[in-house]
Amino acid sequence: MLGMYPTFYVPYIGSAWVMGIIGVIHVVASHTSVGAAFLFAVLETKAYRDDQPEIMGFIKRYGVFLLVFSYIIGSITGPGIWYAITVASPRGVSGLIHNFVWVWAAEWVYFTVEVIGVYALVYLIGKVDRLTHLKLTWSFALASWATMLLIVGILSFMMWPGNEGWYLTGSTNDAFYNINFFAHLGVRTGSMFVMAAVVGFMVAAGIKDEDLKRGVIRVIAPIGLLGGLFSVMMFLYYLQTLPTNAKVMLQAYLIPAYANTMIGIFVATTAYLVFVWWKPHRLKLYIAVPMFLAIAVLGVWPEERMRESMRKPYVAGQYIYSNQVIARDVPGKSIRGEVDLIAEKGLLKLHPFIPDRLREVTDDNRLEVGELLAKIACANCHALEPGAPLRSIPDKLYGSPDKDMIAAFLRGPLKHGAAPYMPRIDLPDQEVDAIAAYLASVNAGTLEKSAASHTSAPITALIEREGK
Ligand code: HEC
Structure with missing residues (x-):
């Protein structure tokens, strides 16, 4: 832990x-x-x-x-x-x-x-x-x-x-x-x-x-x-x-x-x-x-x-x-970086405040786990509600309900720390999947907007831009 x-x-x-x-x-x-x-x-x-x-x-x-x-x-x-x-x-x-x-x-x-x-x-x-x-x-x-x-x-x-x-x-x-x-x-x-x-x-x-x-x-x-x-x-x-x-x-x-x-x-x-x-x-x-x-x-x-x-x-x-994860070793204070450990074992295993019923992802709890993980990993810098003033993630994803594209963003730029203003967030597959499922469902709930805002094109561009 x-x-x-x-x-x-x-x-x-x-x-x-x-x-x-x-x-x-x-x-x-x-x-x-x-x-x-x-x-x-x-x-x-x-x-x-x-x-x-x-x-x-x-x-x-x-x-x-x-x-x-x-x-x-x-x-x-x-x-x-x-x-x-x-x-x-x-x-x-x-x-x-x-x-x-x-x-x-x-x-x-x-x-x-x-x-x-x-x-x-x-x-x-x-x-x-x-x-x-x-x-x-x-x-x-x-x-x-x-x-x-x-x-x-x-x-x-x-x-x-x-x-x-x-x-x-x-x-x-x-x-x-x-x-x-x-x-x-x-x-x-x-x-x-x-x-x-x-x-x-x-x-x-x-x-x-x-x-x-x-x-x-x-x-x-x-x-x-x-x-x-x-x-x-x-x-x-x-x-x-x-x-x-x-x-x-x-x-x-x-x-x-x-x-x-x-x-x-x-x-x-x-x-x-x-x-x-x-x-x-x-x-x-x-x-x-x-x-x-x-x-x-x-x-x-x-x-x-x-x-x-x-x-x-x-x-x-x-x-x-900002999301409380230690980014690097600080030998002078005997502090160890945690990013790689989290990539290997996952937040669900290592975070002490995850309710036991959410420690394993199942079809029943996937969205709930996804929401919790998004709150832990992203919410210090992002709101999770569409239209919210603090860098709303649904808005940053252009309202897209495309789970695979969102997962690709998490497995691409975020995993590799490609955006200089975001932490390197490298999570095991099932956790990425849960976050992507949750974010996609938030966006799917706000589908009344114009069809154009749901295309994945902008996210693809985003992944390409930050992949470089
Ligand atoms: C340390 C703060 C921080 C954390 C934690 C963080 N982000 Fe970000 N994120 C930012 C900042 C800063 C931007 C730049 C955009 C802005 O200021 O509006 C950004 C931008 C984005 C964008 C828009 C694309 C881009 O690169 O500009 C997406 C999508 C995104 N974040 C998703 C996430 C997700 C999903 C998580 C959690 C898994 C997350 N972020 C965690 C700070 C953070």
Whole structure:
């Protein structure tokens, strides 16, 4: 038996989107908090140097806003990510914990400092002397950024370690300082200033005192602009640090799908920041709120989705496939690849969570076994319902009910790992047969569509294309 876990299946959107939705909310909340911490530090330094105590009023307002929104939403979605990934990718999480447990422990310490810091910052304004408060704010900013830095090391290892070193040593250092760590950290550090500025505008829009409003905006708008520029530069650098499979995915699917949105949102955000910088008094809540929502949703969703998709077929470190199978040996961690063993013995024998009555394929249970195997082997990346948004397999098979053609796809491209974004899924004949029978029956159930969509021609082309 392999050390696999039960499969958690979410129809239509897959556990991938559940994770994605929670993740995007978390990124918006957390990046805003970290970016805002630095805006506070800069603003407070200005307040202290130029003796402008009224700026502290803005910091307090923004701080309370963060406490109520960012920190509550961030602290709910943070554990939410843990719950989601633990059921969606238990082995991925296990792999990360076995590399980074102390990094996470350190992150937790900084996070505690951050949370205490934000309360202290808000409630100690005017209660301690100004220099002490200023030091507190800078400590809060640095602790906040430290949480980001530590998490980015883990997230960027998920993409890949970048060289063979870590596979041999298994050391946390080799995992943490992976090839795209600095680029990734740069992207997030730049974008956190953009988020913090855009959220800051919502807070500033409500300020009655026009001088204060202008003074504050004239500090945060340029920081947001510089952050955005830096983020884009680091993103271009980041693209240079990606593994081949990620580059294929990027060229073939992601750039066509997201490039226009990303460029559009960059131009719109830059224009917005410049406009508000130039005419601070024109900033109103009815502009600031929709702009924030647009930037948060249209800017963060494609970015996070791209990063997740590019990593395919792996969930972590280019050694754990998204469908939880270990792709290769990792001598540094005494981990053995499982693909060949599965090819020889089959998932039905090796997976601990297969009900006994389904361990042998019979004419009675073939479709049920096929469904279970499809859920185990494919559903981390694909929905099984026709028309579903997460790369629906029935749609990818052009709705074809032709079982033999589907089996040929499984025995061809999938078995040989010909698609760089899919795992090598090599299964014994009877398992291939069960999956093909199940997928064919799903498609046969949706036969109302036009006859043209049922021809096997597109699949034949697919097999030929990927066979090369
Ligand atoms: C690691 C994630 C992953 C797993 C697991 C996976 N796929 Fe895919 N599959 C992809 C991606 C990514 C694409 C590219 C298309 C896209 O993004 O829409 C794809 C594309 C496809 C296509 C379209 C043809 C092509 O090559 O582009 C078919 C058919 C398909 N998958 C079937 C399956 C089946 C059947 C299984 C399970 C036995 C499976 N996939 C498992 C990620 C995966």
